[in-house]
Amino acid sequence: MLPRAERALSDWLASGARGIGQLLIVKTGGFSLRHREDEARADLQVFRSPNDATELARLDDAENYRPLKTAPNLRHGWVLELADLPALRLALDLFYPGRLPALAAWEANQLATTPLRATLDRQTGMYRSAAKISDGEIDELVGRFCRSRGGEPGCLRTILWARDMTGARPSLRLPLDKFIAPVDQTERGEHVMPLLCQEACNLLVAEARKVVKDSSNRAERTGFEGSC
Amino acid sequence: MDWQQPESALLIVGHGSTVNPDSSAPSLAQAEAIREHGVFREVACCFWKEEPSLRDALLFFREPEIREVYVVPNFISEGYFTETVIPRELELEGRLTTRPGGQVWKYCEPAGNHPAVTELLLRRAREIAPGVAAAETTLLIVGHGTALNENSAVAAKREVEKISALDTYASVQNAYMEEAPLISDWARLTTTPNVVVVPFFISDGLHSYQDIPVLLGIESETTAAASQREVFRRNPHRHHGRDLYYASAIGTEPKFAEILVEQAAAFDTAALDLSPIA
Ligand code: SF4
Numbered sequence: 001m002l003p004r005a006e007r008a009l010s011d012w013l014a015s016g017a018r019g020i021g022q023l024l025i026v027k028t029g030g031f032s033l034r035h036r037e038d039e040a041r042a043d044l045q046v047f048r049s050p051n052d053a054t055e056l057a058r059l060d061d062a063e064n065y066r067p068l069k070t071a072p073n074l075r076h077g078w079v080l081e082l083a084d085l086p087a088l089r090l091a092l093d094l095f096y097p098g099r100l101p102a103l104a105a106w107e108a109n110q111l112a113t114t115p116l117r118a119t120l121d122r123q124t125g126m127y128r129s130a131a132k133i134s135d136g137e138i139d140e141l142v143g144r145f146c147r148s149r150g151g152e153p154g155c156l157r158t159i160l161w162a163r164d165m166t167g168a169r170p171s172l173r174l175p176l177d178k179f180i181a182p183v184d185q186t187e188r189g190e191h192v193m194p195l196l197c198q199e200a201c202n203l204l205v206a207e208a209r210k211v212v213k214d215s216s217n218r219a220e221r222t223g224f225e226g227s228c
Numbered sequence: 229m230d231w232q233q234p235e236s237a238l239l240i241v242g243h244g245s246t247v248n249p250d251s252s253a254p255s256l257a258q259a260e261a262i263r264e265h266g267v268f269r270e271v272a273c274c275f276w277k278e279e280p281s282l283r284d285a286l287l288f289f290r291e292p293e294i295r296e297v298y299v300v301p302n303f304i305s306e307g308y309f310t311e312t313v314i315p316r317e318l319e320l321e322g323r324l325t326t327r328p329g330g331q332v333w334k335y336c337e338p339a340g341n342h343p344a345v346t347e348l349l350l351r352r353a354r355e356i357a358p359g360v361a362a363a364e365t366t367l368l369i370v371g372h373g374t375a376l377n378e379n380s381a382v383a384a385k386r387e388v389e390k391i392s393a394l395d396t397y398a399s400v401q402n403a404y405m406e407e408a409p410l411i412s413d414w415a416r417l418t419t420t421p422n423v424v425v426v427p428f429f430i431s432d433g434l435h436s437y438q439d440i441p442v443l444l445g446i447e448s449e450t451t452a453a454a455s456q457r458e459v460f461r462r463n464p465h466r467h468h469g470r471d472l473y474y475a476s477a478i479g480t481e482p483k484f485a486e487i488l489v490e491q492a493a494a495f496d497t498a499a500l501d502l503s504p505i506a
Contacts, residue, residue, distance in 0.1 A: 067246040098280030
C-alpha cells in the first residue's frame with residue numbers, strides 16, 4: 001500500500017488538481033514540476049533530482065532567502081522532471097515542508113488544530129512575552145502577516161486555527177476564503193491542493209513578540225512624556 | 229552502515245534560521261545522505277525556526293509499519309533546546325514516548341555528544357592548515373557561550389580537554405563569542421606563530437559564519453551567508469604578525485551523517501535512563 005501522503009497526493013491528482021500552492025504538477029512519464037506562472041514558458045532550466053527542490057525553494061527571484069516556504073514568492077525559470085510518485089512526494093516535502101502530511105491528516109479527519117492563544121501561551125524563553133498580545137493586535141497582525149496576496153511577504157496557507165478557545169476567527173481583516181480549504185489562495189481560481197496551516201508558525205509567534213515589545217515601548221514613552 | 233531499521237524512522241531536529249539559509253543546510257544534507265543509505269524506512273528533518281516545524285513533525289510517520297521514531301537533536305550540546313523546546317513542541321514525555329497508536333518515539337542524545345566529534349574538529353583543523361607544524365600552532369575551539377545555552381560552553385571545554393590530552397598542538401584553548409575568553413581577543417590569548425580557529429557549531433549559520441570573521445578582524449562587517457562568500461578559501465589570514473586559519477563548522481562533514489545514525493543506534497544500546505527530562 002502507498003504511504004499515506006503519497007496516497008493523498010495521487011488521489012488529488014486523479015481528481016484533476018493542477019498543483020499545490022504556486023507549483024504546477026504535470027503528469028508526463030513521471031511528473032514535471034514548475035511555477036504555475038511558467039506554464040507557457042519554453043526557456044526553463046531543467047533539473048532532475050527531487051533533492052534539487054531544496055535549492056529551488058531557498059531563494060526568491062531577487063535571490064533573497066525565503067524563510068517561509070509557503071510565502072507567495074517561489075522563484076521562476078526552472079522545471080523539475082521527476083521519475084515517479086515517491087520522487088514527487090519528496091520534492092513537494094522540500095518545496096512545501098510538512099504540507100502533504102498535514103493534508104493527508106486533514107482528509108483522514110485527524111488534523112488537530114491549535115488556537116493561536118494556546119500556541120502563544122506555550123512559549124518559553126524570549127518568546128514568552130508574545131502571549132501578552134491583545135485581540136485587537138492579533139487582528140491587525142494576522143491580517144497583515146498571513147495575507148495570501150499583498151502581505152509582508154504573506155502566505156498561501158489556509159488558516160485552520162482559531163484565535164482562542166471561543167473559536168473566534170483570528171482576523172476579520174482577511175477574506176473569508178483565507179479560512180476555507182481548498183480555495184486557491186493565489187486567486188487564479190484553479191483546482192489545487194491546499195496548503196493548510198493547522199497551527200501558527202514560529203515566524204508569526206516572533207512577530208507577535210515584536211508587536212508586544214513595540215507597544216510596551218510606546219506605552220513607556222507615553223508614560224514618561226505624561227509625567228513631564 | 230550495518231544497522232538496518234526498516235520499521236523505524238529518523239527525525240533530525242535542527243535549529244534553522246529565519247535570516248540565514250545555511251543554518252538548516254547541514255540537517256537537510258545529512259537527511260539526504262542517510263535516506264540514500266536506506267537505514268530507516270523514513271528520514272525527515274524539522275526545525276525550530278523553519279519549516280517543517282517541530283509541530284508539523286507530529287503529523288509525520290503515519291504508516292502502520294513505522295513502529296519507532298528516533299529523534300536526534302542536531303545540536304552541539306544539551307541545553308535549552310534539547311531540554312525545554314524540543315520535548316515541549318514534540319510532546320515528549322521523557323526518553324521514551326508512546327503515541328496513541330502504539331508508535332514509540334525515542335529521544336536520543338544530541339549529535340555533539342558523540343565521541344567522534346573530537347576527531348571531526350581535529351580533521352577540520354588539519355584540513356584548513358595543511359603542512360603547518362602543530363607544535364607551533366594554537367588551536368582555538370570557539371563556542372557561543374550565553375546564559376541561555378550554558379551547556380554549549382561545557383561541551384566546548386570538554387573537546388578542548390580531549391584534544392589537549394593528545395598533546396599535538398602547542399596549545400588548545402576555548403574562546404567564546406559572548407563571554408570571556410573572547411574570540412575577539414585571540415591575538416592576546418595566543419603566542420604561537422600560527423592560530424587555527426575551529427567553530428564548535430553544527431552549521432555555518434548566524435554564529436559561526438557571519439559573526440566570527442568580524443570578531444577575528446578578518447572581515448569588516450557581517451554580510452551575506454557563508455555559501456555566498458569566500459572567507460574559508462582565503463586562509464591563512466595574516467594578522468598581528470601571525471598566520472590565522474579559520475575553518476567552517478563541522479555539521480556539513482559527510483561523517484556527520486554517520487554520527488546522527490549512531491546517536492540513534494546508541495539509544496538502544498545505552499542503559500536506559502527512563503526518568504523524565506529535566
Ligand atoms: S501562521 Fe500560518 S498562515 Fe500565518 S504566516 Fe505562518 S504559516 Fe502562514
